[in-house]
Amino acid sequence: MKYTIDIGLETHVQLKTRTKMFCGCSLASGAEPNVNVCPVCLGLPGALPRANREAVRLTVISGLMLGSRIAKRAEFDRKNYFYPDMSKNYQISEDAHPLCIGGGVEIGGAGGAARTVRLNHIHLEEDAAKINHYARHSGVDYNRCGTPLMEIVSEPDLHSPDEAMEYLQTLRRILVYAGVSDCNLEDGNMRSDVNVSVRPEGSDRLGTKVEIKNMNTFKGIHAALEFEIARQTALIDAGGAVIQETRRWDGDLGETFSMRTKENAHDYRYFPEPDLLPIELPPELVEQWRAELPELPERKKERFASQFGLPAYDAGVLAAERPLAEYFESTVSAGAPAKLAANWIMGDVLRLLGAAGKEAADVASLSTLPPASLASLLRLVEGRTINGPTAKALLEELFEKGGDPAAIVKERGLAQVSDAGAVEELARRAIEANPKPVAEFKAGKKASLQFLVGQVMKLSRGKADPKLAAQALAKIIEDMPQ
Amino acid sequence: MITPKDISATTVASARDAMRAGLYTSEELVRAVLAAIDEKDGGIGAYLTVDREGAIAAAAEADARRRAGESGDLLGIPVAMKDIFNVKGQPCTCASRILEGYVAPYDATVTARLRAAGAIPCGRVNMDEFAMGASTEHSAFHPTRNPVAPDRVPGGSSGGSAAAVSGGMALCSLGTDTGGSIRQPASFCGCVGLKPSYGRVSRYGVTAFASSLDQVGPITRTVEDAALLLQCIAGADPHDQTCLDRPVPDYAAALRGASTEGLRIGVPREYFAEGSDPEVLSLVRAAIDKAAAAGARVEEVSLPHTEYAIAVYYICATAEASANLARFDGVRYGARRVGPDGSLASLYDRSRTDGFGPEVKRRILLGTWVLSSGYRDAYYRRALKVRTLVRRDFDAAFAKCDVLMCPVAPTPAFKLDSTVNDPLKAYLCDAFTVPANLAGLCGVSVPCGRTAADGLPVGLQILGPAFGEPALLRAAAAMEALLR
Numbered sequence: 018m019k020y021t022i023d024i025g026l027e028t029h030v031q032l033k034t035r036t037k038m039f040c041g042c043s044l045a046s047g048a049e050p051n052v053n054v055c056p057v058c059l060g061l062p063g064a065l066p067r068a069n070r071e072a073v074r075l076t077v078i079s080g081l082m083l084g085s086r087i088a089k090r091a092e093f094d095r096k097n098y099f100y101p102d103m104s105k106n107y108q109i110s111e112d113a114h115p116l117c118i119g120g121g122v123e124i125g126g127a128g129g130a131a132r133t134v135r136l137n138h139i140h141l142e143e144d145a146a147k148i149n150h151y152a153r154h155s156g157v158d159y160n161r162c163g164t165p166l167m168e169i170v171s172e173p174d175l176h177s178p179d180e181a182m183e184y185l186q187t188l189r190r191i192l193v194y195a196g197v198s199d200c201n202l203e204d205g206n207m208r209s210d211v212n213v214s215v216r217p218e219g220s221d222r223l224g225t226k227v228e229i230k231n232m233n234t235f236k237g238i239h240a241a242l243e244f245e246i247a248r249q250t251a252l253i254d255a256g257g258a259v260i261q262e263t264r265r266w267d268g269d270l271g272e273t274f275s276m277r278t279k280e281n282a283h284d285y286r287y288f289p290e291p292d293l294l295p296i297e298l299p300p301e302l303v304e305q306w307r308a309e310l311p312e313l314p315e316r317k318k319e320r321f322a323s324q325f326g327l328p329a330y331d332a333g334v335l336a337a338e339r340p341l342a343e344y345f346e347s348t349v350s351a352g353a354p355a356k357l358a359a360n361w362i363m364g365d366v367l368r369l370l371g372a373a374g375k376e377a378a379d380v381a382s383l384s385t386l387p388p389a390s391l392a393s394l395l396r397l398v399e400g401r402t403i404n405g406p407t408a409k410a411l412l413e414e415l416f417e418k419g420g421d422p423a424a425i426v427k428e429r430g431l432a433q434v435s436d437a438g439a440v441e442e443l444a445r446r447a448i449e450a451n452p453k454p455v456a457e458f459k460a461g462k463k464a465s466l467q468f469l470v471g472q473v474m475k476l477s478r479g480k481a482d483p484k485l486a487a488q489a490l491a492k493i494i495e496d497m498p499q
Numbered sequence: 500m501i502t503p504k505d506i507s508a509t510t511v512a513s514a515r516d517a518m519r520a521g522l523y524t525s526e527e528l529v530r531a532v533l534a535a536i537d538e539k540d541g542g543i544g545a546y547l548t549v550d551r552e553g554a555i556a557a558a559a560e561a562d563a564r565r566r567a568g569e570s571g572d573l574l575g576i577p578v579a580m581k582d583i584f585n586v587k588g589q590p591c592t593c594a595s596r597i598l599e600g601y602v603a604p605y606d607a608t609v610t611a612r613l614r615a616a617g618a619i620p621c622g623r624v625n626m627d628e629f630a631m632g633a634s635t636e637h638s639a640f641h642p643t644r645n646p647v648a649p650d651r652v653p654g655g656s657s658g659g660s661a662a663a664v665s666g667g668m669a670l671c672s673l674g675t676d677t678g679g680s681i682r683q684p685a686s687f688c689g690c691v692g693l694k695p696s697y698g699r700v701s702r703y704g705v706t707a708f709a710s711s712l713d714q715v716g717p718i719t720r721t722v723e724d725a726a727l728l729l730q731c732i733a734g735a736d737p738h739d740q741t742c743l744d745r746p747v748p749d750y751a752a753a754l755r756g757a758s759t760e761g762l763r764i765g766v767p768r769e770y771f772a773e774g775s776d777p778e779v780l781s782l783v784r785a786a787i788d789k790a791a792a793a794g795a796r797v798e799e800v801s802l803p804h805t806e807y808a809i810a811v812y813y814i815c816a817t818a819e820a821s822a823n824l825a826r827f828d829g830v831r832y833g834a835r836r837v838g839p840d841g842s843l844a845s846l847y848d849r850s851r852t853d854g855f856g857p858e859v860k861r862r863i864l865l866g867t868w869v870l871s872s873g874y875r876d877a878y879y880r881r882a883l884k885v886r887t888l889v890r891r892d893f894d895a896a897f898a899k900c901d902v903l904m905c906p907v908a909p910t911p912a913f914k915l916d917s918t919v920n921d922p923l924k925a926y927l928c929d930a931f932t933v934p935a936n937l938a939g940l941c942g943v944s945v946p947c948g949r950t951a952a953d954g955l956p957v958g959l960q961i962l963g964p965a966f967g968e969p970a971l972l973r974a975a976a977a978m979e980a981l982l983r
Contacts, residue, residue, distance in 0.1 A: 056604065056605050056704075059831065060826045060831070061604065061605070061832070062585065062591065062593070062598070062601075062603075062706040062707075062826070062827075063584075063585045063591075063603075063607055063702075063703065063704040063705050063706045063707065064703070064704070065702060065703050065707075065738060065739050065740075065741075066740075067737065067738065067739075067740050068740070095822050097821075097822055097825065097870075099825065099828065099847055101828075101830045101843070104826065104831065105822075105825065105826045106822075106825035106826055106828060107822045107825055157830070284871055284872045286821075286822075286867065286870035286871055286872075286875070287870075287875075288818060288819075288822070288870055288875075288879060291709075291710035291711035291741070291819055292707075292710050292739075292740070292741060293740055293741075294740050294741065
């Protein structure tokens with residue numbers, strides 16, 4: 018039988034805040050166990066939570082980026098369960114009244130038809146502690162307990178493991194772009210549980226869903242989905258039925274295992290968290306945040322093309338990552354011609370970054386070559402104060418050590434010789450010294466002119482304007498008696 | 500000079516004045532309190548632990564502050580603390596086995612404010628385990644006796660707080676009131692007990708029973724003392740979002756020239772129905788009559804949802820408690836017991852089975868039940884709706900009255916062991932106190948006489964609207980003067 022697959026994702030994203038969700042403890046990673054803790058995140062008697070405003074703002078920003086409706090009033094709830102990773106034995110989450118409702122993520126642009134994966138809602142909650150298991154005991158590290166998490170819950174609108182990957186990658190790009198999260202997969206900044214079911218093709222009733230937990234990587238999610246889809250279809254093909262349950266992915270074995278069935282599902286006994294006031298978001302505040310939203314890559318690409326007259330490809334490269342896009346725009350607003358800035362950034366600047374073992378995003382922290390300095394260099398190129406080779410050498414030097422391009426040019430006398438008389442004089446000397454190439458040029462060999470230009474450059478110690486040199490050479494040779 | 504005998508007649512205000520006048524030092528006062536505890540507490544059992552060295556050291560420090568020019572109302576005043584407040588370095592067991600040996604690693608906000616004012620948290624007083632009960636018999640360690648009639652209970656859950664003041668072993672104490680736990684023991688022991696409005700005093704560092712109902716307040720000998728303590732502990736706290744950022748009025752100033760002249764007193768009909776002890780009702784009525792004779796306008800009002808208050812309270816409070824007490828699991832602190840299989844489930848099971856007393860278990864089970872799937876709508880959600888109706892009853896009453904006056908409890912102090920085996924009977928005794936918690940009101944118990952037969956104290960309950968403490972305390976001071 019042929020099947021339609023329905024996949025929904027619950028994606029937990031660690032928000033980029035300085036402190037924990039309900040206390041002032043640091044979120045710095047790499048600390049010794051149980052150092053970044055206090056009475057609140059340890060769940061000591063009498064301690065009370067207080068909500069992190071920045072986490073609320075970042076969640077709302079995510080909702081706005083993803084087209085969700087922002088709730089006028091959101092409420093925290095207690096989700097009750099006993100496990101040592103939650104110090105209070107309840108997790109503060111949002112059940113009945115989440116911050117963001119609905120929304121969507123667009124997938125399938127390139128090649129296929131674009132379509133929107135609907136979101137059910139986005140809510141804010143706290144992360145659990147980390148449990149380390151040893152040979153004879155287990156240890157709990159509460160440093161992570163209380164980390165702000167945003168849970169993005171999709172509708173079951175994805176129909177293949179590949180689509181699920183595309184959804185996650187798109188989501189990740191948007192969230193990183195918005196500065197909401199680092200979405201660093203190795204650090205567990207972005208973790209997903211999946212719900213998957215299969216139904217006979219043509220049926221409009223969803224099959225029985227199975228939830229899978231414990232995938233730490235995108236690859237793991239893909240593999241778990243593939244395994245689970247094969248398991249479910251084989252089961253139905255053999256005349257069996259899928260039961261509603263939660264299964265655990267074992268990455269080493271590449272299989273899912275039953276954790277608990279519906280009958281044994283937790284009863285979380287949600288109720289409104291009485292220690293926290295409801296979050297009331299005045300519409301003016303939400304509008305203010307909306308106005309501050311970063312432009313999404315697609316929109317930015319279109320704007321770069323129309324505003325700066327860049328080719329679509331260039332606009333796309335520059336817009337893909339926010340730090341690079343910001344670097345480009347700052348360079349242009351510091352006075353560099355847009356096309357020239359685009360060429361130099363995409364060419365030499367990225368090449369130098371790559372050679373230094375850095376990524377495009379690191380351009381933001383490039384203290385030796387801030388946008389103002391690059392713009393100053395490019396203005397010298399544009400005004401033909403220095404020639405191309407000088408500019409390239411100077412860029413490498415700036416990238417390495419920093420400095421003021423205009424001052425360096427002045428100090429070392431690097432300005433190109435653009436005085437027609439001076440260049441003409443050099444051209445005459447080059448012609449006198451190289452009769453053979455001159456004769457060849459006269460006989461129609463165009464390339465010989467380049468050789469002669471090179472000689473002029475040599476005589477000027479690289480400072481002559483090559484265009485002027487070529488013009489002068491051509492004119493002098495033309496005027497020579499036959 | 501001050502002697503242990505003098506403590507039973509010493510108020511916060513009189514000690515403040517005496518120390519300002521140089522009649523005695525804080526250290527002498529504290530030593531007198533410690534000696535009074537040694538002398539009297541053997542037969543009462545108000546205290547669980549006394550911090551002798553800490554208290555004397557803090558008193559010496561307060562005396563030094565006084566010499567340096569300070570003279571605040573609470574400077575050098577010892578305060579008995581219910582065993583529910585975190586006082587850094589002192590035990591904080593909530594009278595439960597599950598917290599036996601637990602030492603608080605931080606100060607509650609009220610503790611910090613007392614210390615900043617120079618007050619001295621000198622000892623931990625007994626309570627019903629986790630504030631669940633109305634007799635202090637549910638302490639895991641020992642019951643407390645009523646100093647007025649030692650065969651009777653002091654009330655609860657802040658029974659130790661009231662007994663320490665009533666028994667001349669403290670000038671004042673702090674308690675908590677979730678459903679009457681300050682007002683009822685104050686009534687039983689002949690003290691003044693003030694429950695501030697919800698959101699008036701920070702709950703940070705106060706071990707939670709029911710978060711939406713708990714409130715901290717003083718038990719004292721006089722209304723003035725209650726005002727002085729409230730002044731110190733009230734006000735916004737960044738650690739407690741439910742503690743509201745509203746100005747703290749000058750409560751002592753509100754008491755000056757207090758009288759019942761022109762006071763509009765509402766008398767809720769439902770609180771005088773049959774079933775209460777007739778002597779209690781007649782003492783309360785007599786007090787209201789005196790107010791009327793002194794110029795108050797007395798009007799009968801109705802609070803029609805009163806009959807549902809007990810049910811609503813025992814659903815809301817236990818639901819919240821079932822989550823609040825989940826953290827006591829033997830994993831991080833407190834008593835830890837593990838079953839023979841060494842499993843995590845056995846750790847939870849044994850630690851909680853051995854650690855909690857029967858009343859606490861009963862309430863955790865109740866609370867778990869009312870929140871569980873399939874019952875949450877019928878119980879918890881419905882209770883929240885009725886809670887709103889209870890609040891509206893009071894809104895309507897306060898539209899035409901300044902305060903309400905009624906009994907605190909249907910009976911005076913009852914005998915030890917008379918309710919322990921009948922929880923339902925015990926719960927019904929909270930009928931007149933829980934509505935104020937459900938509605939977030941402020942309320943106070945002021946002594947209004949003693950029963951003829953046994954000479955047992957009876958309190959008059961005065962209720963005011965949320966954040967109406969100045970008018971409430973003013974009415975209480977006026978009644979205190981009339982009834983003296």
